[in-house]
Amino acid sequence: MQFDTPATTNPIDQLKVVGKPIPRIDGQLKTTGRAMYAYEWHDPKLSYAYGYPVGASIAKGRINSMDVSAAKKAPGVIAVVTAPEIGDRKKGKFNTVKLFGGDEVQHYHQAIALVVAETFEQARSAAALIKVSYTEEKGVFDLKEAMKTAVKPDEKQEPDTKAGDFQAAFASAPVTMEETYTTPDQSHAMMEPHASIAAWNGDAVSVWTSSQMIDWWRGDLATFLDVDKEKIHLMSPFIGGGFGGKLFLRVDAVLAVLGAQAAKRPVKVTLPRPLIMNNTTHRPATIQRIRIGAEENGKITAIAHESWSGDQPEGQPETAVNQTRLLYAGANRMTAMRLATLHLPEGNAMRAPGEAPGLMALEIAIDEMAEKLGLDPVEFRIINDTQVDPEKPERPFSHRDLIGCLKLGAEKFGWTGRGKPGARREGNWLIGTGVGAAFRNNMLLPSGARVRLGNDGVVTVETDMTDIGTGSYTIIAQTAAEMMGLGVDKVAVHLGDSRFPVSAGSGGQFGANCSTAGVYAACVKLREAVAQKLGFNSADVAFEDGQVRSGNRSVPLSEAAGSEGLVGEDTIEWGDLDKTHQQSTFGAHFVEVGVDVATGETRIRRMLAVCAAGRILNPITARSQVIGAMTMGAGGALTEELAVDTRRGFFVNHDLAGYEVPVHADIPHQEVIFMDETDPMSSPMKAKGIGELGLCGVSAAIANAIYNATGVRVREYPITLDKLIGGLPDVA
Amino acid sequence: MRAFTYERASSVEAAAQAAAGNREAKFIAGGTNLLDLMKLEIETPTHLIDVNGLGLDTIEATPDGGLRIGAMVRNTDLASHEVVRRDYGLLSRALLAGASGQLRNKATTSGNLLQRTRCPYFYDTNQPCNKRTPGSGCSAIGGYSRQNAVVGVSDACIATHPSDMAIAMRALDAVVETVKPDGSKRAIPMADFHRLPGDTPHIETVLEQGEFITAVVLPAPIGGKQIYRKVRDRASYAFALISVGAIIQPDGTGRVAVGGVAHKPWRVEAAEAELPKGARATASILLADARPTEQNRFKVDLVERALGAAIAEAKG
């Protein structure tokens, strides 16, 4: 199905199932432990061996030699696979650095060997016996130093944009601000470690893994192995979180496949937690400079946002300036990204890549500018709203209700009466409130699905879409149920299998809208097949309550299936509605914090997010996405930072004791309100993404609340107490 | 983790003897620290002596009005013990500020005292660390040292002792009772139990090879307002950046021990004399010899501020 004109009324608009607060259909499987995650697959007929990976102990250089003799002789060891022995392999499309093979070491904890043994413990203990001799090379690990030599990335990345004359407008603006902000390297820190099982059968291999994007992984694994894609069967039905860390093929899958080849047995490989931070990807640190000029009345006349980040050679910039291209009005503007070469582990996508760190900076800058203008920050944002792409005014937003979010949020939160910085105190707590705008684009990727109607009246959906904990199973079931006139109990959903039609996958908050639109398209096909089978004129057929109706004829859906069943399969493809219109999602975050007057410890007291993100397919799963993202943003604001050892070139705090994500005690009452809206430009579902919106702007709202509480403005994330106590009142 | 053999000790003496005869043996109590370190091959004992079944899990009154806490008493049981809560509030609060419910259910009194540092370099066997591999160097000096010690440090090591419980034990003047392999017993005041790193940061206490902790004894209660203030980045389940264990009497005198700043619970009796004058006067003596790094300089201020808050709280 080609989606190239705005959606009109369609069966989804009935909203009998879609839009309803239906609890996760896979919830029971998860709470009873029957949902099988990658490492847990267990066929009693198979005899699994266990692989334990070895990571490089240097950040850059070459392997001279590896002594694996002791490891090979260790109890239970079946095989040892080493990178030099495997040799250089072709790199997949989506990875910047190689995953495995050859003697070059590109970053700390890059995988250099796998030990396969009868038990996990034997493999782990043998892995420690491997001795490696390296020639170390000097690397560059410090972004602050490297930014001096940063270059403009290639034009494909759209590094620079401008409109009007920023320099002149900034120079003549009556009120200006200019500040630099930094965001640290962050780790996805998902609950489920990267894990894979591989089993060869002749020249074909089956891989159970934890992947957000089945087809991307399959393609890149085929490239690495230099085999036909068809030889690889990839399965990833349940995923314990990914946040972008499982978008691209990872080394656990590669090692499982190679280990299984060497051991001639199915092999299980998981990345030990201390390896994850340095072996896989992370959100790169940024240094951002923002300049804003405005008239006395608050109208922005000039806005500039520049960002520096680093990555491995051939890597990409963190696109931290992208939201500034679209979020606020202003006739004179420029953005620029510069990329430094760093030999830290690969930087890549993490939930709301670009937007999250970009808004961490921009939304503090807006707060600072509002203060300079003597305007309320909510009001300042409203004054500078735009309904068109400010760089290309001929492109309107498909639907944009940032103002609605800000106004409703301010009202529900009780924003008015907010005091001056450092003015409110309750006992030992300095109390402050803050606001930040949320903004994330809606992306469209093709997405396919197959729906099968059985003679039992059950509709089965098959798509390689993944459910990374987000609720894909449930919203896909709701979509098929709505289309076929059933309840979700009559829909079975099978996901995450490379034998199924290729979907959008899970990433960039495109999964929900695109994958359900793909299911919609397949259901349209199935409805046609049903109508045809029953001899109905498909234009006036209604699917309701398990019946197919046309005029005064009504037939149970199950009857239409016949003994063979009926199948509909299609892929949604997108026209240029996302080019003629800017499709984005919006929100407003309001936060109240308390800061301990003595110790500077910040504790969040309440959080509210108001989101305008098109049709909400399921308020329960959508709310979970938003509160989860707010939680992640709390970590980003207050604690999360991969500490770089700039001498040895690695992230030092590489476990969950050292890399502090929020715990329950950090997260207070969270409220989420969805604006009642649809966006017919986005898809037949009229929905947009929601999975990343909740993270965008929330950290800055927290930062702004801390400023309001203390009067101390911190521009370097995370805002830990050591950055505050110097500015707090005396207690001694 | 290396392969190891395992035995259940039949008595305290047998446990001590078994450990004395084998330098590669270790006692295992709750296992919450030791097993993690074994998995990473930071500890590589070839033999484990399980000391859980020796009846050392009781809390008894002593003749002079104190409490004898068996070495195997779990942190949860100790924190919730009626007498501890009533008379040694500092200890109960310090325990509850540590780790998580699940860990405290397993962690023991002796194991808690002997838990090892959380310096991140200690945990990465690729990195030089004098505590893990004597003579290899200290990565934290000149590296990521935000969590590390500011006082009592050496050129060989700037690690902290991470225990919350130990801070309370130090302020309460607890005494560690042990049995040596030859059967002799001794009582070690908390003040002397942990060592500063010096040139031998791998030697963390005064215990000898095979010496076994049987109990920790608290002297008779001393009253006062007992406050444990743990300061950390997140609200729970994190080690202290710094912590202050204070016992403040109605006349403003008292005791204070500080955590997260040194290789041992940090208490300076001379500083306590300044308590009636306030936090600044006290902290300036307490941390007079501080040698912080660029990254953890804030701890010096933070101790003073947290102590100030504790004194204010005690005054009510």
Ligand SMILES: Cc1cc2nc3c(=O)[nH]c(=O)nc-3n(C[C@H](O)[C@H](O)[C@H](O)COP(=O)(O)OP(=O)(O)OC[C@H]3O[C@@H](n4cnc5c(N)ncnc54)[C@H](O)[C@@H]3O)c2cc1C
């Ligand atoms: C995730 C996590 C978070 C934590 N957070 C905190 C925190 O916030 N604050 C805090 O204070 N602690 C914290 N801890 C540490 C925890 O308190 C310790 O792991 C625990 O107290 C150790 O007790 P155990 O009985 O399990 O010791 P074990 O691991 O069994 O033993 C530790 C050491 O003591 C030796 N040993 C044990 N008993 C004896 C004995 N009777 N005689 C001689 N030697 C003995 C062992 O040989 C071993 O070397 C945390 C731990 C974890 C894993």
Ligand code: SF4
């Ligand atoms: S501070 Fe001590 S524990 Fe940390 S790296 Fe240095 S020697 Fe090792």
